[in-house]
Amino acid sequence: MNKNAINGDFNFLSSLFEKFFKQKYIKDRLLLIEDKEITGWEIWLQIELAFFLDDQNNVMEWLREVPCSMDKRIEKLKLQGIIDFWLRERNKSTETMIAIELKQHKDAKQCIKEMMKDINKFNSLKPSEHSYIRSFWCVGVHRTIQEGTCLTYINENKQGYTFDQNHLLSQEIKGTNFSFTIL
Template identity: 35%
Template structure:
């Protein structure tokens, strides 16, 4: 059986291999459209709704914040929580999604989301794993990996080197990073 990272990576790869998504990303580049993260999340929601290996999924899942860890907010939302078929029915894979015109800013914003999830009340934690997906202009593998490791160190998060993936999105000027 695939690990959660392998499963999530295959899901993301299948999503970005869709010709319709690739052509829309080209259009976004051609017309310099900004603020399209919500559009991408809606497209992703439609995609996972019909994905044969997804048991069920939620978007913008609300969780209470542990007041001992943060007193500035009472709740927070995770972009996606989904469950693989034939897995524990009360444990979900979380996915935070960010889009930016800057690779560095995209990765930094993802780490800020990881920090936010870190403040979740443990009594509400139904997550088996959490992954971050960033969509940003194409870059080099080395630059992306160095940026991810820089922010992992800054936020004091330990990452498995085998669970950091950067790929170009075919036919576009964009790439995605998953960690």
């Protein structure tokens, strides 16, 4: 993959998610989720993100829950996987998309473990499916931890994955006890 494209995608997504999590409405909901100890709110997060993406001028196109064929030599149990979002930045390639998996868990260690599983899932897609994906990212929402701790959890859970620390953003969602992490 082209390093400039990957860096551009990381910067684009970092800016997009910073803007998403600055919304008062989203912060208020996260406070309620924590206060009422609500679990299983990943689909809510996906739907809110879909509404948000639809309003962004720099997002040319987005798709949700895109099916992809799995390579049976690697992923023995499934024929197909689902990627949460594919999106295309305006004025970028019309032939490839950015793939995003979302995760949420109040425990940062568990959230990052699940994010790393998704990275491994991406690596088990059929090679023909990769041609449509310019870059693949996981975005997790979890209780706030230090970025160094985040990196420790990543290293504990990576399997055959070369992790570029320059493509890690773990940022507190101000006014809440949550952070979002992009890797």
